[in-house]
Amino acid sequence: MATRSLITGLLAGLFLAVLLQQLPPFAQLPIANSERGTAAWPTEASEFTAMLKNLLPIARHTARGVASGAGYKSSQLAATTTSLLHTSTPTSASNTPSRLSNTRAYSSDSAIMSDKKTFLEAVQQRRTIYALNKKAPISDKQIQELVNQAVLHVPSSFNSQSARLVVLLNDEHDKFWDFALEILKTIVPEDQFASTEQRITGFRNAYGSILFFEDPAPVRKLEEQFPIYAHHFPTWSEHTSAMHQYALWVALEAEGFGANLQHYNPIVDRKAQEHWNVPVDWKLRAQLVFGGKAGEAGEKSFQPLEERVFVHGAKQ
Ligand SMILES: Cc1cc2nc3c(=O)[nH]c(=O)nc-3n(C[C@H](O)[C@H](O)[C@H](O)COP(=O)(O)O)c2cc1C
16 A cells, blocks of 8 residues: 555656646746745756756655655655755856856755654754753764755845855864863953853863854845845845854754854954864854753743734734
């Protein structure tokens, strides 16, 4: 029964793929690489191929859902997203002349993204956790894959893709916090250094750090190309960085890590850039420290929702 459903699903997917290949471009799915709701349509054979590649995982997933007799649940949605992520095709900035030559297909076989938590559960459970250790619930390869998927799929203004992430694991993570401590020792008054050292040692005790940089080059390019929005682009660059930070904070939570967000920029920038060969004009924006959870998050108070959320026009 399960095998028959799997085959039915795959055949349905293949049929759909062949059918789509016959349709003219205007009857097909838009590739969301344009801004402000104007859909851009695939014009190149490589883009079609990439689109079709995305359909097969859907068919496989449908077949899996039918085979397992599972109903519609958000965890299933997460599974669909995961399979789509693994064959996704990012599009480069729609306003970039080298748009098509920059378009690449990325794939991954490593099974990541927790299927134990829904997205909303991970959002609810993400907290600032300072007590972290060097135990990792997933492999380094899977951490890299998580970061790759965030960088591919987190949005940026005009699809400018200005975020640059440096992932430091194991000894390299330790080194970053050693550098931070060395620098802080030259700045922090002697009588306050013990608490600084304790804090930095806490970060060092974690498993890894992700350094979030922003590359000013794509931002400058947008300022030149769209003078009417020029004053917004630096702010939007900060927004996309924050989105990357948050996406990974939640994704790491979903995988069982604890994390906290730090801002030892700009004091550590130069040393880190020298050591890890990071272009000097990239701007360090934040450091996400993550590791095994060795303690609980602190108490958190919540301002009343009625003062923060305003809904108009809701039915039911
Ligand atoms: C933009 C931003 C900047 C933050 N900067 C720091 C920081 O420099 N150091 C730190 O320990 N926590 C920092 N935090 C963590 C916040 O203090 C924390 O998220 C907030 O108190 C809510 O707690 P929660 O993360 O447990 O939900 C920052 C959070 C955000 C969103």
